[in-house]
Amino acid sequence: MDNITMKQKIGAIQMATGPNINANLGEAERLIKEAVENGAKLVVLPENFAFMGQKDQDQLALRESDGNGPLQAFLARVAKQQRIWLVGGTIPMVANDPQKARAACLVYNDQGERVARYDKVHLFDVTLPGADERYHESATIENGTQTLVLDSPFGRLGVVVCYDLRFPELFRTLLDQGVEVVAIPAAFTAITGKAHWETLVRARAIENLAYVVAAAQGGFHLNGRETHGHSMIVDPWGTVLAQVPRGRGFICSAIDREYQESIRRNFPTIHHRRLNCHF
Secondary structure, eight states: TOOSSSSSEEEEEEEOOOOOOHHHHHHHHHHHHHHTTTTEEEEEETTTOOOOOOSSSGGGGGGGGTBBBBBHHHHHHEEEEEEEEEEOEEEEEEEEEETOOEEEEEOOTTTSSSSEEOOOOOOOOOTTTTSSSSEEEEGGGGGOOOEEEEEEBBBEEEEEEEEGOOOOOOOHHHTTOOOOEEEEOOOOHHIIEEEEEEEEHHHHHHHHHHHOOOOOOOOTTTTTTTTEEEEEEEOSSSSEEEOOOOOSSSEEEEEEHHHHHHHHHHHHHSOOOOOSSOO
16 A cells, blocks of 8 residues: 555546547646546546647647657646646557558656657447447557556556557556556447446446446537547445536546555455456
């Protein structure tokens, strides 16, 4: 329990990002400040918080090299100025394939130092049932191959991104690494979000007896896309502690590590696993 406070507030930012980077960054910073004013010490931004263009290919022009670029500088500055841990949604980073980008989620500590990077593993290549909507994320995004769990003042912090939410085996891998809080930057579509978002977020919390803070895009975007929103913070029992329905906004809620430890001790489902259990 060294250097870990048992009760701290965490927050999630919800946006309806467009193609104007400066406007998006200004909105993100404003909402982060509001979350901090409400006590948040860890803040999670949504997927693609800085830019959503008319076409998926538009983001390729914004690719940054690891450790260098204006979006990374923005995240580092805000984390340091606000004295928070910041999970930086996703930004496009240089990939091995020169025709693609990595959807990278960067984590900064309260000194503005980057402490971790996660590249989105599962890519959204789907046709939505009953709708004329098709997505082919792998055409422009190169998937990552590594999971992420790191020590933080809030416990063992894991990061996944959007479509990753549908793969419980990924969360079990995080659990095997001791995860206690999971941050999920996301941009669920209106259709899939209405059908599955809350169910999936709460299920991942319940299955792993973990806190989940899910920061989503929520609203209508200039490229014609509609995202579901409903950013939420969920406790290890599956209770929704806070939620933003639609539009721009933020949420904050305290996490209680003693409560989590009590649940894991008295309702030890994660220790009752019988298949591929390494926890």
